[in-house]
Amino acid sequence: MRYEVPKTLExxxxxxxxxxxxxxxxxxxxxxxxxxxxxxxxxELLVDVKAIAEMRAVEAAAGGYRVGAAVTCMELxxxxxxxxAWPGIVDGVKYIGSIQVKGRAxxxxxxxxxxxxxxxxxxxxxxxxxxCIAGPQGxxxxxxxxxxxxxxxxxxxxxxxxxxxxxxxxxxxSGDAYLRFTPRTEMDIAVVGAAVNLTLDDKGVCxxxxxxxxxxxxxxxxxxxxxxxxxxxxxxxxxxxxxxAAASAACKPIDDKRGTKEYxxxxxxxxxxxAAVIALExxxxxx
Amino acid sequence: xxxxxxxxxxxxxxVEFLCETGQTLLEALRDELRLTGxxxxxxxxxxGACSVMxxxxxxxxxxxxxxEAEGKAIETVEGMADxxxxxxxxxxxxxxxALQCGICxxxxxxxxxxxxxxxxxxTEAEVRFWLAGNLxxxxxxxxxxxxxxxxxxxxxxG
Numbered sequence: 001m002r003y004e005v006p007k008t009l010e011x012x013x014x015x016x017x018x019x020x021x022x023x024x025x026x027x028x029x030x031x032x033x034x035x036x037x038x039x040x041x042x043x044e045l046l047v048d049v050k051a052i053a054e055m056r057a058v059e060a061a062a063g064g065y066r067v068g069a070a071v072t073c074m075e076l077x078x079x080x081x082x083x084x085a086w087p088g089i090v091d092g093v094k095y096i097g098s099i100q101v102k103g104r105a106x107x108x109x110x111x112x113x114x115x116x117x118x119x120x121x122x123x124x125x126x127x128x129x130x131x132c133i134a135g136p137q138g139x140x141x142x143x144x145x146x147x148x149x150x151x152x153x154x155x156x157x158x159x160x161x162x163x164x165x166x167x168x169x170x171x172x173x174s175g176d177a178y179l180r181f182t183p184r185t186e187m188d189i190a191v192v193g194a195a196v197n198l199t200l201d202d203k204g205v206c207x208x209x210x211x212x213x214x215x216x217x218x219x220x221x222x223x224x225x226x227x228x229x230x231x232x233x234x235x236x237x238x239x240x241x242x243x244x245a246a247a248s249a250a251c252k253p254i255d256d257k258r259g260t261k262e263y264x265x266x267x268x269x270x271x272x273x274x275a276a277v278i279a280l281e282x283x284x285x286x287x
Numbered sequence: 288x289x290x291x292x293x294x295x296x297x298x299x300x301x302v303e304f305l306c307e308t309g310q311t312l313l314e315a316l317r318d319e320l321r322l323t324g325x326x327x328x329x330x331x332x333x334x335g336a337c338s339v340m341x342x343x344x345x346x347x348x349x350x351x352x353x354x355e356a357e358g359k360a361i362e363t364v365e366g367m368a369d370x371x372x373x374x375x376x377x378x379x380x381x382x383x384x385a386l387q388c389g390i391c392x393x394x395x396x397x398x399x400x401x402x403x404x405x406x407x408x409x410t411e412a413e414v415r416f417w418l419a420g421n422l423x424x425x426x427x428x429x430x431x432x433x434x435x436x437x438x439x440x441x442x443x444x445g
Contacts, residue, residue: 001308003291003354030350034331036309046308048355074344098420099398101332103344104351186419187333 005048009055009134009163012047017136017159019045025161027055027070028104030097031113055108055163058082063169066132069108069162073120077102086167087282088176088195088275092123095180098187108162114148117190117215121148123178125212125222126195128168135160145212145222171208173200175282177275180214181267183258190215191259194247194271196279198230204284206230211243211276215258216251216268223250226272235280243276244269295356297322298366306353313337315353316363324364324393328422335421338394339363345401347420364393367400376400376438383434387425395421399435407443411436 003026006012016023023045026032035041049055055070058079065082073093076082083090096105096119110120111131125145133140136159144165148154156162176197182188193214201207211226229242248269253261290305297320304319313330316322316339325348328336332350339348340362367374376396379385386392395418402409402417409417414435415428423431 003308003352005357026352026355028350029352029355030332033311033350033352037330046352050355072344097332098335098347099401099417100335100338100345100347100420101350103341103346186416 001043002045003048004045005051007051009052012049012052012161013135013159015045015047016161019043019047021158023047025049025112027106027109028072029109030101030105031109049161057164061166065167067107067165067167069111069131069164070106073097073102073105073107074099076107085170086123086127086176088178088197088279089120089123089127089129089167091178092120092193092195095119095178095190107165111144111147112154112156112162114150114152114154114219116151116217116219117193118220119178119180119190119193119214121220122193122195122212122214123176124165125220126176126178126197126210128197128210130166131162132164132166133160134163139163141166145220148219150218171199173202173283174198175279175284177278177282179271179275179278181271189258192216192264192267192271193220194268194275196230196243196272196275198235198276198279198283200235200280200283204234206233206235206239211247211272213247213250213268213272216253216264218252221250223247223272225250230276235276240273240276244273247272291354293354293357295358296360298362304353308352308354310353311349312339312341312351312353312356312361313348315356316348316361319353322363322365326390326393328390328394333420333422334391334394335398335418336391336394338397338421340397340401345398362397364396367396374400375441376403376435379434379438379441380431383430383437385426385430385434386423391421391423391425395423395431399438402435403439403442407439409436409439 024043026048055068178195180190180193195212198209209227209230214220226246233239251265253264326336328334332347337348
């Protein structure tokens with residue numbers, strides 16, 4: 001197995017494209033190293049992307065943010081300006097493993113690992129994040145909700161990699177939040193995750209919203225019906241009950257050791273409602 | 288198979304070693320550099336026994352390749368004491384009997400020192416959350432948390 005640390009995106013793409021599908025991107029490595037150890041992944045080439053400046057930067061872009069796919073979770077958590085703008089994304093990032101794991105793990109890796117229970121993904125979807133992808137055919141952009149196609153599967157073609165995430169300009173009176181249910185408070189995998197991102201007008205009426213659920217289907221879901229329950233309301237008890245019902249109705253979960261289908265469907269509604277209350281409070285602070 | 292040449296700094300000393308690409312930093316520390324203070328527990332990033340600092344960041348050395356250590360500054364438990372003088376955390380772990388088998392102890396010491404460097408006056412809850420990635424199967428954690436809080440008190444000068 002060969003190890004390369006290209007300094008440019010072009011060099012990384014050339015290396016990956018030349019590896020005949022036997023190359024793997026190494027960002028934080030917190031998933032990849034476990035696959036290497038177990039033999040589930042047997043690449044011939046590891047392309048360490050952490051020397052590519054564009055993938056390691058958090059910067060203002062188009063009124064919003066561009067977050068490099070290889071920025072570590074701890075770096076993002078410690079970025080106070082980003083955490084103020086997108087507290088819901090930071091909620092999700094904070095759940096990704098221990099302090100040690102977050103010292104290495106990245107949002108790019110969390111997305112590309114394509115686990116249905118990835119904690120940062122519903123928050124990114126609710127935020128309206130776009131994945132910026134580069135490959136031998138050039139660059140393309142894709143909304144995060146369309147990037148994962150199933151467990152462990154993404155739209156990445158050979159030689160492509162996720163470079164960064166683009167977060168849109170934040171309107172005033174906006175708030176987002178991500179919550180998950182786990183039997184333990186730390187170091188666990190989501191039974192259900194729910195993210196809500198909303199914007200209020202100057203009268204406190206919800207003008208726009210996005211809702212995303214994790215761990216209740218083969219991939220994280222964008223749930224427009226749940227968002228529709230909030231839009232045009234003051235996010236009162238009636239709207240929250242409709243949100244919960246729509247969230248539960250969108251679930252297509254499996255039974256596993258973490259929870260039954262029935263349980264996940266019920267809890268998804270509860271988590272969505274609670275996340276909406278936190279998002280509302282965060283938006284309200286800006287009135 | 289060609290081996291990778293790595294130059295790095297461990298506890299302030301310049302070191303060089305050769306490693307296979309698939310070798311973890313933990314394996315390089317223990318098997319190439321013979322620094323066996325850092326322990327392997329699970330090998331999958333769940334237990335924290337292999338915790339070390341890399342460029343000031345707390346990480347699991349089992350989740351990092353040795354080749355990734357090129358040019359980095361690594362800190363391990365071997366660098367905690369100042370000669371024969373134990374670090375306050377080490378002393379408090381002994382005073383509070385905060386260990387039994389000792390496998391988790393080097394990782395917890397490194398993790399706790401990283402916490403106190405960021406937050407010299409943590410609450411009990413903050414200590415417990417920070418150390419959530421360090422598993423101990425002997426103590427039940429209470430004595431560990433007591434030792435960390437006591438060390439923090441002493442290090443603050445109180």
